[in-house]
Amino acid sequence: MVVGLDIGTTKVCAVIGERGEKGTLEITGVGVSPSTGLRKGVVVNIEATLRSVAAAIEAAEMMSGREVYGVWTGIGGSHIDGINSRGVVAVTGRNRETREITEEDVARVLEAARAVVIPMDRQVLELIPQAYIVDNQKGIRDPLDMIGVRLEAEVHIITCSVTGAQNLIKCVNRAGFHVDGLVLQSLAAGRAVLTEEEKELGVALVDLGGGTTDVLVYSEGAPYSTTTIPAGGSQVTNDISIMKNIPYDTAEKIKIEAGSCWEDIRSDGIDEEIIVPGVGGRPPLPIPRSEIEMIIRPRMEELFFMVKERIDAALSRPPGGGIVLTGGGSQLLGAAELASFIFRLPCRVGSPLPVGGLVEEYRSPVFSTAVGLVLEGIQRASVPGDRDAPAREGRPLFGRIGDWIKKEFF
Ligand SMILES: Nc1ncnc2c1ncn2[C@@H]1O[C@H](COP(=O)(O)OP(=O)(O)OP(=O)(O)O)[C@@H](O)[C@H]1O
Ligand SMILES: [Mg+2]
Known part of the structure; x- marks a missing residue:
C-alpha cells in the first residue's frame, strides 16, 4: 500500500494505492478535505493543517477499508527553487584495465554534482540526473557498465526552505502519520499527467493551484527548470469578490459555475445573466457573464505572461x-485557449493518465498531484536508499535475500 498526500492551499487530498495480484496499481481510496492552514503553499497554521490532513486521510481510509500509517507527502510553495549543476569524476572501475563504470562511480559523480553552495536555511529536496557524459560522449541516460575514463553528470537540484519542510512534516506527524518521503508537488503532478513523448520533446507543466502556480519545465526527458509564482486561483476569486462587492464564497461559486477567460468559448453568442444572491437584505444582483469574463481574463493573462517570462x-x-x-x-473555462494564445504553443489540460481503480470522478486535474505522489512513492519505495539514482527494474538477488534476512531475523 502506498499513500499520496497532497497538502494544498485550498484542499488536502489523500490517495491510497495498492498493488494488485499481478503487480498492477489499483487506487482504492481517495479523501479530500478543505484546507485553511496554508498560505501560498506554506504551512502557517499547524493546528488547522493537521486537522485537514487527518480528515482527508480518514475519508480515504473509509473508502478503501485500510489503515494508513505512512504517507508520501507533496511539498510546494514559493520557497522552492531549482538550479542546474554538473559534477565530474575519474572512473575507478571494477578493474583498472577495462574501466567499466560501476554504481559506485555513478554515486560519486552525483555527489560531486550536489556540491553547490546553498544557504544554511535551505536543503536539497531532489537531485535529478538529467544526462551523463562519458569521455565527451554527451546525452547518455544510463552510463552503468560503459567503459570510460571520465564521467560527468548533469543534474537538476531542487531546494526548499528547511523550516518549510519541517513544519509540513510536523503537521503530518501530529496528525498521527509517518512521512515516508517528501516529494516536490509539481514533479508528482508531472508523473501523473505528462507522457514520455512530451517530456522528450520538452514541455512546461503549469500547475494552477489556489495560492501558487508551479512551473516545471522538462527538456530532453528530464526536469530542467523549477519555479513558483506566488499567485493562483484565489486571486481570480478575490478580484471578482472585490469588483462586484460580494463575499468570497459567492465569488468562488460564480467563477466555477459561470466563469471563463476566453470569449469564443461561449459559442451560443448569448450573454446570459447570472443572478447573484443579495447580501444583508440587498436585492439579488444580475451580472452578465461577459462582465465576469472581463474581470477574470486580465488576471489570467497576467499569470500566463509571468509563466511565459519564466x-x-x-x-x-x-x-x-x-x-x-x-x-x-x-478547469476554468477557456484556460487552455487563452494559454495557447499567449504562449503561441499547443496547450492542453492534463488530468491523471489512467490508473487502475481510479474512477472517473477523480480523473480530474485537481487530483494530478495526489495521484502522482502515489506513483512517485511506488517508484521510490522500490529503490531503497537510492532515491537519487534513476530507477532500475528489479534488484540484485543478494540485496533481496539480504532484505529478507533482515526482515525475518532482526
Ligand atoms: N471548475 C473550476 N473552474 C475554475 N476554477 C476552479 C475550478 N475548480 C477549481 N478551481 C480553482 O482551483 C483552485 C484550487 O486548485 P487546487 O486544488 O489545485 O489548489 P491547491 O492544490 O489546494 O493549492 P496550491 O497548489 O496552490 O497549494 C481554486 O482557486 C479554485 O477556485
Ligand atoms: Mg496544488
Missing part, C-alpha cells in the same frame, strides 16, 4: 511538447 528565461527555444495545464485552476 519559461523563456529557462529555455533557449520553446518547448516542442507545448504547455500542459493542471491543478484546479486549469
